[in-house]
Amino acid sequence: MSKFTYSDDFNNKAKEFSESCINCKACVKECEMLSNFKINPKKFFDIDINRVNTDPNIPYSCNTCGTCTKVCPKGLKLEELFVDMRKEHIRHNEGISPIKGHKSIEFxxxxxxxxxxxxxxxxxxxxxxxxxxxxxxxxxxxxxxxxxxxxxxxxxxxxxxxxxxxxxxxxxxxxxxxxxxxxxxxxxxxxxxxxxxxxxxxxxxxxxxxxxxxxxxxxxxxxxxxxxxxGLYDEMKGKGKNSNITFSVHDACPTRNNSDIHEGVRWIINELGYKFKETEYSRENTRCCGFGGMVVPANPKLSQEVIKKSAGNLGDYVITYCASCREAMAIGGKRSFHILDLMFDDNYTTNSDIPILKKSFxxxxxxxxxxxxxxxxxxx
CATH class of the missing domain: 3.40.50 (Rossmann fold)
Known part of the structure; x- marks a missing residue:
């Protein structure tokens, strides 16, 4: 196989990004991956001073969660560049991911x-x-x-x-x-x-x-x-009003910018009668649960760090509306529920059994x- 090189199209995107970046490092402060690999995005993608790193572990460690774009003063879409890097590796590797752990994703x-x-x-x-x-x-x-x-x-x-x-x-x-x-x-x-x-x-x-x-x-x-x-069934309405739990809500990062989904989830929780509180990282400010971007099989250690950081912002009891987020929060030590658990199950209190935490393959x-x-x- 020939030596890996990025395409001219990718290099042009990298150059454009580097020239637009103001080097404020707001993304680095929020992103575990950038911090872990000690990446300064402006320098990393500046093809005038260096060739973009060809280590596949870098792009495949990005959760593609959009946090970088959310905090960027210029709204630069850094995660899209890492996705493009993945595509370049697939092109070079004859359609297959170069990450061994991704065989589980293929399966x-x-x-x-x-x-x-x-x-x-x-x-x-x-x-x-x-x-x-x-x-x-x-x-x-x-x-x-x-x-x-x-x-x-x-x-x-x-x-x-x-x-x-x-x-x-x-x-x-x-x-x-x-x-x-x-x-x-x-x-x-x-x-x-x-x-x-x-x-x-x-x-x-x-x-x-x-x-x-x-x-x-x-x-x-x-x-x-x-x-x-x-609307909910009548028997669902108010079922949680006597619960002694105050939940946190973990929002899913693929729809961080969909306020109608955020509002819908909270409407359901209110109709059910459960108490919940917002956090600094609610709604569009949500942090990735750690499962995004197929990072778990590629860089499990980093994924655990992201899970820990995300779960650390929440209370002991967490409501999610993504089943993968629910599992991640459970791994992070939280008593996590899918919102459908609350809809279709009996009232949950601190004395209730928690739904399945983690299943085997x-x-x-x-x-x-x-x-x-x-x-x-x-x-x-």
Whole structure:
């Protein structure tokens, strides 16, 4: 294989970034990755004084969470450069990630697009399908019964709602495998079109951001903005008013700029009657949970540092609306809940058993298969 060199296109982007950067280092102060690798972004991407570092561990250690852009006075999108670096490595490495740990991501994606773990169902009861609910990989691995209950809720409140259990392909895209991503995403799009869905409702924030970009013919909506429009079941309202827990809310970084999602989540919590408090890192200021950007298998030590930092800003009890964030907060020592736990379970107090903290590899895929069975049962 020839010696790795960045393309002229990438070098031009790097040069443009370096010339625009004012070297304030606001991003370095907030980012564990930049601090860990001792990166000064202005100098790092200044191709007039040095060649951009070709170590693949650097771009694959970026959580792509957008914090750098959020704190940058000029709004420079540093994470996009690291994503472009990944694409360059994929190009040079014949379509494969150079990171050994990413073999687990390749395996995940192969299974996530296999018939064994995929299904699509119309709304049989309504007799037509106008929209589809896509729960995503993490939620179906966490508690598949929550997926089934959510679909029942949507079909009752919003007739004409089918479901698709299939990955959106974001892990493939995150690795920088653009060609493979488009191949895989076309399979998902084909399922959506086959059901005749004009609208997609996602429970996963990565699915929401990915599908908003790559399914322009469908109206893509977040479950967390749909539920406030439909309202909760009467028996859900106020169930948490006697709870002695005051929660923190961990917002998901893929939708840090979607205030309607933030408001929707908080509307649900208020309707349920649970108490919560905002933190310095709520809403658009959220910090990555540590799972973003496929960093866990690439740089597990750094991922643990990011998890610890993110969890350290929150109270003992945490509500998330991303199943991966929930797991990360549990790893960070928090008593973490998915918001659907609070919707469909009984009232939680400090004396309650906490939902599953972490599952094994086998348990995760067993849950995915169970989720498929639950959905197919509802589609028959």
């Amino acid at each position: 995940h994606q192969a299974f996530s697009f296999s018939k064994m773990f995929n299904t699509s169902i119309p709304d049989i009861k309504a007799g037509y399908t106008k929209r589809v609910f896509i729960p995503g990989c993490s939620l179906s691995s966490y508690r598949p019964e929550l997926v089934g209950k959510t679909l029942e809720y949507l079909q009752e409140k919003l007739p004409g709602t089918g479901a698709i259990l299939k990955c959106c392909g974001k892990p493939t895209l995150s690795l920088g495998q653009e060609e493979k991503f488009h191949q895989r995403y076309s399979e998902l799009q084909e399922e959506i079109d086959k059901l005749g869905a004009e609208e997609v409702i996602t429970a996963c924030e990565n699915c929401y951001s990915t599908m908003s970009q790559f399914s322009p013919k469908q109206k893509v909506r977040s479950l967390w903005t749909v539920i406030p429009e439909l 086998l348990q995760n895929w067993t849950s995915r298969y169970k989720c498929k069975q639950i959905l197919e049962h509802k589609g028959n």
